[in-house]
Amino acid sequence: MSTALALIRNGAVRIDPAVAAIVAILIALALIAPHRLLPSVDFALGNLVAILPYLAVSIGLAAYASASGADNLIARVFAGRTMTMVVMAALIGAVSPFCSCGVIPLIAALLTMGVPLAPVMAFWLASPIMDPSMFALTAGTLGMQFAVAKTIAAFGIGLFGGFGMWALSRLPAFGTPLRAGIGDGGCAGSRIRSPKPVVWRFWHDPARREKFVRTALQTTLFLGKWLALAFLLEALMIAYIPAETVARVLGSDGVLTVLMATLVGVPAYLNGYAALPLVSGLIGQGMAPGVGMAFLVAGGVTSIPAAIAVFALARLPVFLAYVGFALAGALITGLVYGMVA
Known part of the structure; x- marks a missing residue:
């Protein structure tokens, strides 16, 4: 027993939080x-069984993007006029899957290479909100209308932050966005510097077939454990939180309620995939859809782990702009969705 505890303390054994x-x-x-x-x-x-078809689609999309190299297409967005780059970066960020290295080193690579901060901010804000895998699971848990609206929100917040950053970029505070000592982004940086061609028919290459299987297994384990945790929490929530309490506290699409959901989404957000069934359960108990949208959007961009990573990467003015654009965009999204849903 003491040996196992020693290994855990030394980091030799990693405890999966989910x-x-x-x-x-x-x-x-x-x-x-x-x-x-x-x-x-x-x-x-x-x-879990009910959502299995959507889970299979999301896993397949992630594995295909990795094996074919389709995520290399991101690199082609950041070239051309700044205004055009902002629009394209917001669009690609809203619909493309992350590379396996994560969005933080990718952003570091873009900024280190001199890509303007405005399109980088657009991509930075849009990327955590939606991707093909998230779209499939959102449609399965919250419905197609909600999934489409969240995708539009990702694009809109990307545009909002990108053009907002373009307006602020002439200020001296944003002249050097990265903290001192930040590198060139590692493996994500190599994708930007020298993007490789996409191999759509990847199955003819044994190495790519192996990568497809490996990515599919990793994605299955990742999604499976987080969704299992989410549904378990949802079961407890339904059992112990009266529906009338949820309806009374979060049943209004008013400004204060949506604002509260936006702010609560920052510390309370667990994981993009785990949050979906929890929000679905709350909506089923009486929470207003606009409130759920604000929570998902705000939490996806500014959750504590994501905020810490951004703070470690960017200088304080850029970090504050990132958080400000994200929270304002989430609040507006929740209010608008509450009016049209």
Whole structure:
């Protein structure tokens, strides 16, 4: 036992937070509320089975993008006039999957290479909100209308932040966006410097077939554990949070309610995929759709892990602009969706 604890302390054994949370919840239920254990597990498994077709689509899209090199197309967006780049960066950010290295080193690579801050900000804001995998799972949990609206919101917030940054970019505070010592983005940087051609029929290449399988397995494990945790939390939420309480507190699309959801989305957001069934459950209990939209959009861009990464990468004025554009965009999105939904 002491050896295992020593390995954990030294980092030799990595504890997965999603798996640890699932195990902790199940143990707590078994000890504190054993009558809720089997119903909660049954609820989570039933919802996982129901969403399986959408999960398969999202996994397939992620694996295909990785194996074919389709994510290299991102590199071609950041060339040309700044105004055109902003529009294209917001569009690509709203519909493209992330590369495996993550968006932070990709942004570092773009800024290090001298790409204007305005299109980078547009891509930076739009990317966390939506991608093909997220679209498929959003449609499966919250409906096609919600998924389309969230995609439009990603594009709109990208434009809002990109053109807003273009208006501010002449100020001295934004002259040097990166903190001192930030490198060129590693493997993400190499994609920008020398993008490779896309191999759409990747299955003819054994190495790409292997990459497809590897990415599919990794994505399955990632999505599976987070969705399982989310559905387990949803089961507890339905069991212990009265629907009338949710409807009373979050049932209005008013400015204050949407603002509260926007601000709460920053610390409370767990994971883009895990948040979907939780919001679905809250809407089912009476939460207004505009409030749910504001929570998802704000949390996706400015969750604490994402904010910490941005803060470590960018100088303070750029970080504050990023957060400001994200929160303002989420608030506007929630209010507009609440009026039209």
